[in-house]
Amino acid sequence: MPFSLTRRGFLAGSAGFLALHPYSVQASSNQAHLRIMETTDLHVHVFPYDYYSDRETDRVGLARTAALINDIRAESTNSLLLDNGDFLQGNPMGDYIAYERGMKEGDTHPVINAMNTLGFDASTLGNHEFNYGLDFLMKSLAGSSFPVVCANVAKSLGASPREDETLLPPYVIVDRTITNGAGTTQPIKIGFIGFVPPQVMNWDRRHLEGNVQARDIIEAAKAYIPQMREEGADLIIALSHSGIGSAEHTEGMENASIPLAAIDGIDAILTGHSHLVFPSSTYADYPGVDVERGTIMSTPAVMGGFWGSHMGLIDLLIEHDGGAWRVVSHTSEARPIYKRNEDRSITALVESVPAVLASVQAEHDDTLAYVRRAVGKTDAPLHSYFALVADDPSVQIVSNAQTWYIQQMMQGTAHEGLPILSAAAPFKAGGRGGPDYYTDVAVGDVAIKNVADLYLYPNTVRAVRINGATVREWLERSAGMFNQIEAGSADAVLLNPDFPSYNFDVIDGVTYEIDLSQPSRYNKKGEVVAPDAHRITNLSFNGQPIDDAQEFIIATNNYRAGGGGSFPGADGSTTVFEGPDTNRDVIVRYIVEQGTVSPKADANWRFAPMEGTTVLFETGPAAAPHATNVEGVTIEEAGNSDTGFALFRITL
Missing domain, CATH: 3.60.21.10 (Metallo-dependent phosphatases)
Known part of the structure; x- marks a missing residue:
């Protein structure tokens, strides 16, 4: 028996129906x-x-x-x-x-x-x-x-x-x-x-x-x-x-x-x-x-x-x-x-x-047609080739959009007036995805479909409230991305291959350095394994050393705020705002409202200097034209790996 898809609330039973539910078969004369x-x-x-x-x-x-x-x-x-x-x-x-x-x-x-x-x-x-x-x-x-x-x-x-x-x-x-x-x-x-x-x-x-x-x-x-x-x-x-x-x-x-x-x-x-x-x-x-x-x-x-x-x-x-x-x-x-x-x-x-x-x-x-045409412009290239070694434009625009959104959401709340920081991580950063697995949006038009390149997952925006001491620990957890480097080493391997890029949070709104001579304070599971180690140095807010007791709002996503990655201060208990909007939607709205975005990385973090020390890291071959434009670090080409990646050298 054919079934119309026109508006109808009920369908009467008939011999033409097959596989009736047991309730339909068993219902008595006073039941339905x-x-x-x-x-x-x-x-x-x-x-x-x-x-x-x-x-x-x-x-x-x-x-x-x-x-x-x-x-x-x-x-x-x-x-x-x-x-x-x-x-x-x-x-x-x-x-x-x-x-x-x-x-x-x-x-x-x-x-x-x-x-x-x-x-x-x-x-x-x-x-x-x-x-x-x-x-x-x-x-x-x-x-x-x-x-x-x-x-x-x-x-x-x-x-x-x-x-x-x-x-x-x-x-x-x-x-x-x-x-x-x-x-x-x-x-x-x-x-x-x-x-x-x-x-x-x-x-x-x-x-x-x-x-x-x-x-x-x-x-x-x-x-x-x-x-x-x-x-x-x-x-x-x-x-x-x-x-x-x-x-x-x-x-x-x-x-x-x-x-x-x-x-x-x-x-x-x-x-x-x-x-x-x-x-x-x-x-x-x-x-x-x-x-x-x-x-x-x-x-x-x-x-x-x-x-x-x-x-x-x-x-x-x-x-x-x-x-x-x-x-x-x-x-x-x-x-x-x-x-x-x-x-x-x-x-x-x-x-x-x-x-x-x-x-x-x-x-x-x-x-x-709408998603394939421009909804805004960028006056800086949006790429993630160096997202794991320096402040990066593809992470910067996510941070900018999250900050813009959470500033609006905090108005009229008990948290209004607290300084707002933003935590964001690179998603497309090579690794198991291969040498082409990077974000790469050229200067000029930005289409909606480019946003998927900037933010892979349908996460929703969250905000947590933590103090300055916890901001430091959050960054210590993130710094597990890097191997410990001995001072004076030549071309030591920089990146820890077992550390996922989506757990490498950069916190925008503060400035800091990462001391690679120290061991990682946290292991892959987020457990403290080197209690005396402190990689995060010179952590500052508004140009002054951060006050450990100062409270901050951190814009992030539901995965991180709910405990994803086991970050200090992000276990669900500190969440003060659960946004109904996805991070992708927020980025689109931000681009539409701004018209032209300027996501050039502001180099708010860098590696602490280590005299006479160089490190190597892998990234996509298409990174080469951007290497001289990375703020806060000196990068030079160093050949190719046998897996299709390009090798680059950083002098610390």
Whole structure:
């Protein structure tokens, strides 16, 4: 039996369906099987395409998730398709629509068009929906053929949530007919209520301050859930664009899905925001969470990954008893669109649905043209050939962008006014990647796809708060990149081949030297192995020796702030800001806003002099034209290695 992708909330059972879910087969005359499908954190990923690297990928795309939706609808007698927010922003297609094409009255946003094509029943707002401002948001939502709800963002606050003038309807109750186990239909009222992290007021202050206000998620839910029951909702599904965090409610918490699930009256909860999967072992030890049963506080729950990587699925067996519907059994899972093989290669599990691709084909083509043309200029070459031996322009631009972003994010917080430093590491720096594995963007135009060359990973921005003594230790950990060098050595090997380049953090905003005569204070695992060793010397801030007690904000990424690389002061406990934006997006915004960037390295770090000592290091052969322009160090060519790398010499 063919399945239309036009808008539809439920599909009646028939003999034409194959492989029905057990609930559909077993349901009695007063029972029904309801299948709830979730997408979350799509971030405009409709096509299976990585616009930053300008190539197809099997790991993303609503067009791929659509194949799962088609199959799941076929397995059930009744189904709902819901989105959990963060659909308007997050890849270059979103930026193209917002910054280039715009949204005129009557336009339909491409991701909304794709969602309309698939027949979504409802959605809520994610925090990224506010990134382009309220006018853009409201024009984009005007094209949706499904309701979008949000209970905790208001144009004006009343004495209680029920008295708020909310930006969007806080909830919606839809009338449906549901097919029971006997094959007959019965009416049912299903309520959808949505929530977004109240931190949007900080993350998008420039768009929201003075225009809207945000309430605590739990406060809003406790007000509206009973009201929905009063208005006749038989089932209530919470669309929680909020992660699975602490079980203990605190006012204004960002990841509130556990205390939200504990509120009486919610029959199922869809979560998101964290770009993770539930049920999964990730949440095995969280209080109130049962991974085996797929529940949070005994409420059926799911989180369907991000960018279309998974489709969340909750199956409910509901029963009509005493004039009301109730959930009698449930299962939960997240179905992926790809699998990772033992050799780390990717195998697609589904193919794209043509109708969904067709719905955004024009905008996809326009986005390709957008990422391939200049969005800004650089007046210095952006290369990483010498990123491991000197201050480097490809690391400098990342630091500049992170500092620019965190300066904005700290405004109005308890950390405003603290000095902001920025930690960034080179990603493409040869090594196992080979002699061509380097960033190399010439002076002149910078296209969006060049940003993938500057920043390989989809990390998000974080800020940590540490003191000057910890800044020193952070740099000591980073200095494990280098072998110990004996004074007077000739052409000693400089770089430690076992030290990954992504752990070589350069901290911008301070100046310092690295004394290579000292052993590394830390080993590869981040353990102190030479407690008397101190490679970092002359560490200064604003031209003065750093005050060990002075507190600093360090702009970095989620990997480092959460403990990646085992850096002192970066274990998750010092994090004071968790940005919703990827480092890549921040770099793009920075380039667009600056117009022309000047990322010339400022030589804020160098090796301490060692008289009569030279060292050798490998880099790409294409480095030669840049060797004489490296600040703070004297570099000369020294031949070639037998692995295709070029050898260069530094006189210390």
